[in-house]
Amino acid sequence: MSAPAYQVVGTRPIRHDGADKVTGRALYGADLELAGLLHGFVLRCPHAHARLRRIDTSKAEAFPGVKAVVTAADFPPSGDRMVDLGEGETPLSYIRGNVLASGKALYCGHAVAAVAAVNVHVAEEAAGLIEVDYEVLPHVTTALDAMREDAPLVHEELRTKEFGAPGSRPSNVAEHFRHEMGEVERGFAEAEVIVEREFHTSTVHQGYIEPHNATALWNNDGRVLIWCSTQGSFVVRDTTACILDLPVSQVKVTPLEIGGGFGGKIPVYLEPVAALLSKKSGRPVKIVMSRKDVFEGTGPTPGSFIRVKIGARRDGTITAAEAYLAYEAGAYPGAMVASGAMTVFAAYHLPNVRIDGFDVCVNKPSTAAYRAPGATNAAFATESVMDELAENLNVDPLDFRLKNAAREGARRADGVKYRRIGCVEVIEAMKNSEHYRSALNGPHRGRGVAIGYWFNVGLASSCTISVNEDGTVNLVEGSTDIGGTRTSVAMQAAEVLGIAAEDVHPVVADTDSVGYTAVTGGSRVTFATGWAAYEAAQDVVRQMRERAARLWDVDPDAVEAVRGQYRAGSHRATFRALAAQLNRTGGPVVGRATVNPKGAGGSFSGVICDVEVDPETGKTTILRFTSIQDAGKAIHPAYVEGQMQGGSVQGIGWALNEEYYMTAEGTMANASFLDYRIPTCYDLPMIETIIVEVPNPGHPFGVRGVGEANIVPPPAALANAIYRAAGVRMRRLPMNPAAVMEAIWAAAK
Amino acid sequence: MKWFDYAAPRSVAEAVRLLAAHPAARTLAGGTDLLVQLRSGRKETDLVVDIKRIPELNELRYDPAAGLTLGAAVPCYRIYQHAGLRLAYPALAETASLIGGTQIQGRASVGGNLCNASPSADTVPLLIALSATCHIAGPQGTRAIPVEDFCVAPGRNILTPGELLVSLHVPPPAPHSGARYLRFIPRNEMDIAVAGAGVSVTLDHGHFRSARIALAAVAPTPLLVREAGDALAGRPVSAESMGAAAELAKAAARPITDMRGTAEYRRHLCAVLTRRALEAAVAQAKGN
Known part of the structure; x- marks a missing residue:
């Protein structure tokens, strides 16, 4: 055909x-000017975990130029209830509590109060006059620490939902779920080679260039007008209305241009605060975050601990796979562990699978979506283990993947049965690429491959x-x-x-x-x-x-x-x-x-990359990098290529240098683009792209969304390349020069 | 950022008077450190004294006999665009181009880099290796001190209230000499040195006549490792002699562990960077 x-x-x-x-x-939120505009500044908690014993705003209110000060006490007393704002049911108290802390601040950067004044400098100085009596509490910042029985509790009232049923004991684990298919123990018994490894990934941020911003006018007719940078104007409308206890029709949201989102501009942070400040002052109020605010006060993607075990027969057939995923939700439940569990083995047709997922609260910012959220962490683990298995079986890593690749009709452990998918075609495109067929010569150099999957909705x-x-x-x-x-x-x-x-x-x-x-x-x-x-x-x-x-x-x-x-x-x-x-x-x-279409297809992607590792410094230089992705049908191929390049670059940053570097006090030490190292153009080769087109039968033009799957394979592909270049298996992200050097030292001992 | 007053004196004397009268005043050259610190609240001041309009602080003069005079407010781009300087001090021109990006280099000055007194300042180890001196004006007159004595702690320098760094002086390069600054950064741009090494060497028939080695980001201040340079004097140019000097540099380093690197990794880098910088400086010296 x-x-x-x-x-x-x-x-x-x-x-x-x-x-x-x-x-x-192009008009961005920070550019917006309105008659009588005031400027807001948000005061943020400097501690990882603290009880708010008392907040005294009187000095700030009296400061010349200040027009309004708000705290969580200014929210309408709408009580708590479950709300669905498009991402499933969430308690309103969590959504509202993240916008302005009440009772406790749960992370360094948690918003505590806000000031509106004639300019931002006055607002900032006045915010410094707000007296907050903090009772600093013990904190916990990693999933494994938070799962210990003696861990400080982020939410005293939280009980683990264990296989759907609520637990009785206080815990930081919001949920433990399991997907199981086939007979896992028998599958491993049939395996002739088994590899089981543990992986750690750091908290990373989407790193969009434009900071969050919001301008609100609580108009005299009672309508609230909002201008902001968001991925969902209706989400902002509904969330703001919910927090302010208004009918949705009383809120109008005008989305302005966005300087990047990647999932991080779905949650609402500033809009209800600007609205409250406007209500109190009677004037429009604009709030623009600093980069530090963005890192500390908005949602990064979860850090995680993952254990993956895969067994195969000598002929390369996988007989069983098992995964344990503990993801850091940050301050409120909702780590992207569900999608991590759905994607961890999504590229393979497996008979016997067990996947355990844990959604764990820690004293870090409440996590948000980030380009294929949860999948990159999981693929780092799976694709590293797959690489090791291929090595043990002495088979080409792409042939090994091809032999076990998911095809139409394959069922995932979470129950989904695939319609027409392009996993095989992506792997074949990798194998047939000029890049993969070319030789890589020279000392300290290596080539790695990996594949990944992400859904569409x-x-x-x-x-x-x-x-x-x-x-x-x-x-x-x-x-x-x-x-x-x-x-x-x-x-x-x-x-x-x-x-x-x-x-x-x-x-x-x-x-x-x-x-x-x-x-x-x-x-x-x-x-x-x-x-x-x-x-x-x-x-x-x-x-x-x-x-x-x-x-x-x-x-x-x-x-x-x-x-x-x-x-x-x-x-x-x-x-x-x-x-x-x-x-x-x-x-x-x-x-x-x-x-409200149901025919969304998923997209598979792959990466081939060549690296050179300096054996004296541990620094990885990427020599060549190719991204391969199934677009279904590429409506605008240049944008598809752009998405593939962008996702690749973000994956490279995640792999090599990006991390929330946490101090012993549970604060982020590197909340700036100087020390939070996203790749610059000097750190990257031209990202080559190969678009694969396996049309999605569920769309008139065969479209598969291409925005996300491309970020999934890079960390694993880089880890596999570094192994071939430097002889060390990196199982912790980021694989920065110091980490690689330490691994080289450890291997030499 | 809080309110502050701003003054732009046109003479060294006027600047000294202002600085002496306002002990909390901050001097502004390019502002690439100061403005960031004021915005973040790390520093506060009631008066910013802009020194860019003072002629002596904008002087950039190279004379083969007298050496280099580098006004404290001269931005980096003027250094690497100066043809005579590029020939005489290629390592200095290269290091000036390491700092920030093009826009930053249009404002940032080597003098400011020194006065900011960051242990990781990129230009300082090289200035030390090149035996540069600081010319300082103050209420009591002028004084000159070696660059290695200028920084006293992270963010703190030797200037007393009312004193102003006017210029740096670098002696003329000796025949058969070479220099190099190498830093290690995880990225290839936009980064603070995890460790750095600035070296200068003078050769004499296959031997080192003299050498100076200084380190960045591995002590509270930029660090002159006199013994590492002295150990090369009189020794043949060889992997062995340079390796031994590199080990001495590593032994002198007193790094901390922070978000930019562990102490152990930084010590290791001192040896690697010193050796690589020596090799590069020797190659340059052999060409001179």
Whole structure:
């Protein structure tokens, strides 16, 4: 079957937001100016764990230039209840407590109070006058420490949900769950080679360039207007309304441009605080985080302890696999361990599996999503063990993976049965790549490979398309654009309408102006909002056929529309020609669609990388790096490549240098981009890309979301490459020069 | 950041008067350290004295007989763009280009790097290796001291209230000499030295006539390891002699463990960097 020929899908038009971005005119939250604008500053707890005995704001309130001061006591007394803001049920007290601490501060950086003043310097100085009587409590910052019976308790009231049932004893473990399939003990008994290893990964941050920001105006009519940088304007609306005990219709959120999110701009931090400050002061209030605030006060991705055991027969067939995953949730339950457990063996067809997951609270910032959250940690463990097994079996690491690769119909231990997936095709593309077939010569050099998986989700998206008389269309959608999705969504509409991508003007609207649209996350926008655009465009085509029918006096069903060419009998008209006659044929045409599609497919990705390790310093230099990913159908290949490169670079940073370096006091020592070392362009080779296309049968164009899976394999691929270059198996992230050097010393002893 | 006053004197005398009258005043050259410290609250001041308008502090003059005069406010880019300086002191030009990125190099000065007195300052070990001296003006007149005596503790230097670093002086390079500063950073840019080694050597028919070795980030101040350089004097240029000097440098290091590296790793790096810097300096000296 040959692929359908598209006119727009698969091409590389210039992005719609390009001019604004390169000229600096794009409006970000920090740029926003409003009449009478005040500036807010958030006071944060300097201790890892402390009881708030008393907060005295009187001196700050009296400071010249200060217009309002708020603490958690200013929240409406709405009590506690379970709320669902799109990520499952969460107690309102957790969401609200993370915005402003009440009773206890649970991590260094936890917001305690906030000040609004005539400028940010006055606000900061006044915040320093707030007297907080802290009773410093013992703290715990790693999952394994927090699981000890004598560990300090982050939440005294928390009980472990053990296999779905609540426990009786106080604990930092919010949940222990298990996925089991087949007979694991028998599977290991059949194995001829078994490798079992333990892995540690550090807390890492998404590292988006733009800090969180929010501006709020509590208007005199009682409506709260918010401008902010978010991955989900409706999430901000619903969360803020919930915390402030308002109907959702009383909050309007206008999303501004985003300087990166990667999952970290889903939670709400500043919006309710700015709103409270505005209510008290009667003026709009803007709060912009510093980089330190971002590191200490927003959600990084969990640090983790993982044990993986895999057994195989001599012929390379895996007989059993077992995983133990303990992820640090941070201050509130909700570590991404569920997705870690779902992805840890997702690339393989396994008969006998047991996976235990632990969601563990610690005195660190409440974790948030980060690009395939939970999967990178898990793949680091699995793909390292797979590499060691391949070595023991004396088989090519890609052949070993191919032999056990997941295929259509394979069932994961968490119950999901795969539809058409591209795992095999990705591994074959790796094997057939010029990179993998090329020789790597020279001392202290090595090549590593790894693969990874990430889901896509569907969820709700809305879209309207208005036809202009000049034959262009305006497309209104609700998915905030963190990865070039305005263009990938517009292109799908353009394909259906038979017009150029440039003739679609996409706009990401505020929450009053577009139907409910779920968060930008789960690699869903090109898939689901793209589908909404596809359906809205079909609606436009249907209406345009009616208009043509009216013009030509034929039955609408007799009008054919093919790639923007409308015809019936001898009648012919282009989309543009019909658009010019809208007023004569009944007025404006607006197409609309809402979707909640179920057909999301997952995406597999792989990495091949060559490194050189300086044996005297332990420093790893990446010589060559190729990212391979199944895009289903690449709507805009350049953006797909960009996503693959971006995910690769973040994975490289996670692997080699990034970490929350915690002091003995439980505070973060390196809360700046100087000492939190994300890779610079000097640390990277050109990231090569190979797009694999195994169309997703659950999408009109075959789309698989590509935003996330690419970050999953890099740490494991680098660990495997470092092993071949330096002879040491690195099982702790980051694999920074000092760590590699110490491993080399240990191996020499 | 709290309010402060700002003054931009046009003469050394005026600057000294201001600094003497305001003991909490801070001098501003490029501001790449000071402004960050004021913003973060690590330093507070009621007066910032901008010294960039004082002619002596902007002087950059190289004379083959007299050596180099480097005004304390001269930004890094002027150093590596100065053709004569690049030829005479290639290691200094290279080190000035290590600090920050292009924008930072347009503001940051070597004098400020020294006055900030960070143990990890990149230019200081090289200045020490090159036998540079500090020219200081104060209420009691002027004085000159060797660079190795300037820093006294992390963030603290020898200047007393009212004193101002006016310029640095580097003697002219000797024939058959070479120098190099090498630092170790986990990334390749945008980083603070985990350890650094600045060396200078003068050769004489396959032997070391003299050498100076100084280290960064392994003691409370930049550290001159006199014994490591002295041990090379008179010895043949060889892997063995340079390895022995590197071991002496390592032995002199007194590092701490922090987020940038463990003490053990830093000591190890001292030997590696000293040896590699010596090899590079020797190669340069052989070409001169």
